[in-house]
Amino acid sequence: MSDPQPVYLSDYQPPAYQVTHTELTFDLDPAATRVKARLQIERHPSTDSQAPLVLNGEHLTLISLAIDGSPVSDTAYQLTDEVLHIADVPETFILESEVEISPSSNTALEGLYQSNGIYCTQCEAEGFRRITYYPDRPDVMATFKVTVIGNATSEPVLLANGNPIDQGVLENGRHFATWEDPHPKPCYLFALVAGNLHKVEDSFETVSGRNVALQLWVEQENLDKTEHAMASLKRAMAWDEQTYGREYDLDLFMIVAVNDFNMGAMENKGLNIFNSAAVLTHPSTATDAAFQNVEGIVAHEYFHNWSGNRVTCRDWFQLSLKEGFTVFRDQCFSADTNSAPVKRIQDVSFFRTAQFAEDAGPTAHPIRPDHFIEITNFYTLTIYEKGAEVVRMLRNLLGWEDFRRGSDLYFERFDGQAVTIEDFVGCMAEVSDVDLGQFMRWYSQAGTPEIDAHGEYDYAHGEYHLTLRQRTPATPGQADKLPLHIPIRMGLVGTKSGQDLTLTLSGEKLGSDAVIHLTEDEQRFVFSDVAEAPVPSLLRDFSAPVKLHFPYSREDLAFLLTHDSDGFNRWDAGQRLAMLALDDLIAAHRNGVEKVMDSRVVEAFRVLLTGSMSDKAVLAEMLTLPSEAYIAEQQPIVDVDAIHAAREFVRQSLAVALRDEFVAVYKANQSDDPYAPTPEQIAQRSLKNVALTYLMAIEDEEGVAFCETQFAAEHNMTDVRHALTLLVHSNRDDIASPALKAFGEKWAHDPLVMDQWFTIQVSRPQSDVLERVQYLMQHPAFSIKNPNKVRALIGAFAQNRINFHRLDGKGYTLLADVVIELNRLNPEIAARLVTPLTRWQRFDEERQQLMRDELVRIKQEPLSSNVFEVVEKALA
Ligand code: TRP
Numbered sequence: 001m002s003d004p005q006p007v008y009l010s011d012y013q014p015p016a017y018q019v020t021h022t023e024l025t026f027d028l029d030p031a032a033t034r035v036k037a038r039l040q041i042e043r044h045p046s047t048d049s050q051a052p053l054v055l056n057g058e059h060l061t062l063i064s065l066a067i068d069g070s071p072v073s074d075t076a077y078q079l080t081d082e083v084l085h086i087a088d089v090p091e092t093f094i095l096e097s098e099v100e101i102s103p104s105s106n107t108a109l110e111g112l113y114q115s116n117g118i119y120c121t122q123c124e125a126e127g128f129r130r131i132t133y134y135p136d137r138p139d140v141m142a143t144f145k146v147t148v149i150g151n152a153t154s155e156p157v158l159l160a161n162g163n164p165i166d167q168g169v170l171e172n173g174r175h176f177a178t179w180e181d182p183h184p185k186p187c188y189l190f191a192l193v194a195g196n197l198h199k200v201e202d203s204f205e206t207v208s209g210r211n212v213a214l215q216l217w218v219e220q221e222n223l224d225k226t227e228h229a230m231a232s233l234k235r236a237m238a239w240d241e242q243t244y245g246r247e248y249d250l251d252l253f254m255i256v257a258v259n260d261f262n263m264g265a266m267e268n269k270g271l272n273i274f275n276s277a278a279v280l281t282h283p284s285t286a287t288d289a290a291f292q293n294v295e296g297i298v299a300h301e302y303f304h305n306w307s308g309n310r311v312t313c314r315d316w317f318q319l320s321l322k323e324g325f326t327v328f329r330d331q332c333f334s335a336d337t338n339s340a341p342v343k344r345i346q347d348v349s350f351f352r353t354a355q356f357a358e359d360a361g362p363t364a365h366p367i368r369p370d371h372f373i374e375i376t377n378f379y380t381l382t383i384y385e386k387g388a389e390v391v392r393m394l395r396n397l398l399g400w401e402d403f404r405r406g407s408d409l410y411f412e413r414f415d416g417q418a419v420t421i422e423d424f425v426g427c428m429a430e431v432s433d434v435d436l437g438q439f440m441r442w443y444s445q446a447g448t449p450e451i452d453a454h455g456e457y458d459y460a461h462g463e464y465h466l467t468l469r470q471r472t473p474a475t476p477g478q479a480d481k482l483p484l485h486i487p488i489r490m491g492l493v494g495t496k497s498g499q500d501l502t503l504t505l506s507g508e509k510l511g512s513d514a515v516i517h518l519t520e521d522e523q524r525f526v527f528s529d530v531a532e533a534p535v536p537s538l539l540r541d542f543s544a545p546v547k548l549h550f551p552y553s554r555e556d557l558a559f560l561l562t563h564d565s566d567g568f569n570r571w572d573a574g575q576r577l578a579m580l581a582l583d584d585l586i587a588a589h590r591n592g593v594e595k596v597m598d599s600r601v602v603e604a605f606r607v608l609l610t611g612s613m614s615d616k617a618v619l620a621e622m623l624t625l626p627s628e629a630y631i632a633e634q635q636p637i638v639d640v641d642a643i644h645a646a647r648e649f650v651r652q653s654l655a656v657a658l659r660d661e662f663v664a665v666y667k668a669n670q671s672d673d674p675y676a677p678t679p680e681q682i683a684q685r686s687l688k689n690v691a692l693t694y695l696m697a698i699e700d701e702e703g704v705a706f707c708e709t710q711f712a713a714e715h716n717m718t719d720v721r722h723a724l725t726l727l728v729h730s731n732r733d734d735i736a737s738p739a740l741k742a743f744g745e746k747w748a749h750d751p752l753v754m755d756q757w758f759t760i761q762v763s764r765p766q767s768d769v770l771e772r773v774q775y776l777m778q779h780p781a782f783s784i785k786n787p788n789k790v791r792a793l794i795g796a797f798a799q800n801r802i803n804f805h806r807l808d809g810k811g812y813t814l815l816a817d818v819v820i821e822l823n824r825l826n827p828e829i830a831a832r833l834v835t836p837l838t839r840w841q842r843f844d845e846e847r848q849q850l851m852r853d854e855l856v857r858i859k860q861e862p863l864s865s866n867v868f869e870v871v872e873k874a875l876a
């Protein structure tokens with residue numbers, strides 16, 4: 001068998017044949033579903049009349065094939081595992097085919113499969129080819145008419161995209177429903193759902209006065225967990241009208257929740273299919289973070305109706321066209337709905353940890369890759385989150401009003417088309433006259449740019465000289481990088497006044513907060529009329545996805561922490577201050593020197609805790625130390641034990657020094673109000689629980705009692721889970737074990753809560769975790785076929801840095817064993833799960849060797865193209 005081969009962006013050719021209309025009939029059966037397709041096909045005007053028709057098709061059993069009503073003879077077509085070739089076809093014709101597929105044995109969860117007995121589909125990116133023979137590419141757009149036939153008892157509900165146009169009873173207890181979607185769409189947006197589902201209904205009146213029926217379909221026991229998703233959907237619909245002028249375009253919008261799903265959710269036209277974890281919430285089962293996640297994902301999928309569906313991607317290299325834009329849109333929606341600064345802090349904090357790590361590893365790629373083997377491997381943080389950062393930079397470069405005009409032009413000009421990133425950026429340039437030529441490099445260059453900044457105050461002339469130097473490190477396949485256009489939002493904060501000074505650059509007054517443009521390798525900016533010595537506040541609101549180094553002193557950072565007018569940079573100053581202290585402690589740990597706590601960090605925290613800061617949500621973020629994963633990102637070689645020890649030392653030192661303050665904050669933020677996922681309540685709970693985290697760092701008796709009471713009160717899952725986590729992660733097994741047991745028994749029937757139960761246990765720092773993982777893999781609530789379970793147990797274990805990276809290599813072996821098993825069942829999830837092993841270059845030599853050994857062992861297996869691509873890159 002030969003290795004899977006990549007496809008290249010530069011090889012793009014428009015489709016030789018278009019499908020203008022698609023009719024499908026599904027006769028459902030778990031092991032033998034029949035799919036009849038009737039495709040209206042037209043040869044592209046520029047296609048040679050001899051060109052064969054090539055259709056994708058995988059895991060299909062062909063039953064029959066006809067053109068314009070006549071069977072295609074056996075010699076007139078060729079069939080491989082991947083394509084159906086028909087040599088001689090007319091200019092326009094009807095192709096009819098019938099195939100058989102087996103949804104019940106589909107463990108890859110691509111194409112048509114069953115989840116808990118419910119038939120559902122996942123076609124993005126290339127799943128439709130597992131349903132029928134078809135040109136499975138996004139630039140082939142057709143109208144669809146779909147008939148679904150099922151058992152009236154086991155599949156009372158039969159759904160597909162668009163509007164229901166017919167239904168009826170058939171023989172043998174069967175019934176059918178027919179759906180029509182008037183909007184031409186690529187087949188990756190096709191969806192079908194059939195099963196015993198129950199609906200919650202609501203409606204939305206659009207800005208032009210049309211009434212849209214909203215339906216949320218779930219299993220009966222989940223009917224009480226839909227309120228928040230429905231409310232989020234309505235807010236998202238209103239927001240997209242107000243903010244982007246985008247109105248919904250069908251009379252019906254449906255969301256379905258299923259338990260087995262590879263990702264968060266899918267934007268199928270009019271029929272979004274969701275991972276149940278991304279829809280279902282109830283105060284007693286879902287945390288604040290889960291509520292916010294649901295709101296964001298519901299909005300994300302809804303926003304795709306325009307950014308993705310009405311205007312779609314020409315090819316999968318353009319994936320960030322729809323994903324980067326849509327993530328940016330959902331981030332802004334969540335910022336508007338909740339606390340904007342906290343949303344930004346959380347997004348950037350995640351981005352700098354996870355996307356920076358991806359950019360620094362062997363699978364680094366630009367937000368528009370130029371080749372891939374398996375497109376599902378490219379649903380990455382780079383495509384999604386860095387893509388969103390690049391759209392955000394465009395918004396900032398143009399200003400909101402021009403950006404909105406560019407967006408309007410894009411939706412109007414390309415409605416119903418499959419387009420490219422150039423088309424999008426072109427609209428932005430056209431409406432604004434901003435030259436985005438150099439900016440386009442963000443789309444093609446991988447890696448995280450690093451900026452070295454230096455500043456000097458010239459007292460004599462009242463000038464501040466800022467020198468910025470950029471470099472982007474080499475990434476696989478891209479040795480040399482060109483300078484990028486990097487917008488840097490900044491201010492100069494006067495050390496005497498504590499105020500932002502007016503920025504005057506080359507005689508031009510820019511105001512007290514301005515954007516400077518770094519476009520060269522190195523640039524010097526001279527600010528004049530600077531009346532007092534300033535501390536620069538750079539990259540405000542994280543104005544570009546870069547690493548910015550500035551030789552701040554701890555005094556500078558303590559000053560910015562309290563005086564910066566930019567909330568994001570106040571938080572970042574605290575993170576930088578903590579990082580300086582952590583760096584010293586990591587070095588002390590490695591050198592076997594006694595650890596000493598930096599009193600400036602303690603004093604900064606004291607100011608925060610006793611000060612007048614009114615935004616509790618931001619305060620909670622400021623009191624949160626950088627995560628072990630983030631700290632690791634800052635080290636040249638990751639020493640997992642030193643990082644853990646240093647961070648714990650800081651947590652404990654702060655708890656000892658500020659115990660009474662933490663107790664006071666904990667007590668002051670108690671509430672008996674009924675749970676609501678409001679920004680105010682969430683802020684209060686976050687702050688209270690951060691305080692409790694510190695108290696439990698020293699296993700303070702009062703803190704332990706708070707945990708016990710909070711757990712037992714069962715007020716809401718946020719508080720219960722936090723208390724249980726702190727207990728399980730402490731050494732108080734006497735209290736933790738019975739609590740964990742009670743929790744597991746109470747929620748044994750609820751898969752989403754059991755996911756949390758798994759994660760809590762395998763994230764603890766104690767050294768028995770590996771054995772726990774092995775034990776829990778046998779637990780009846782665990783299934784390797786369910787992606788949520790794999791993420792909750794195995795994925796969470798791989799995030800448990802000190803235990804996953806055990807020096808005996810058993811953590812790596814366990815992960816590799818699961819990857820090998822999943823490779824056969826669900827290649828998409830297997831390829832994601834292997835990620836931690838691919839980061840081997842970041843560790844010491846002993847661990848490098850152990851990690852590589854496991855990658856080599858995986859490589860010796862007969863691999864899916866998904867896992868092959870990742871492992872191949874990791875070992876290159
Ligand atoms: N388009 C989906 C989103 O952004 C992503 C998605 C859902 C997906 N399921 C998938 C991508 C399966 C690849 C494979 O929300």
Ligand code: ZN
Binds near residue numbers: 300322323326
């Ligand atoms: Zn998306």
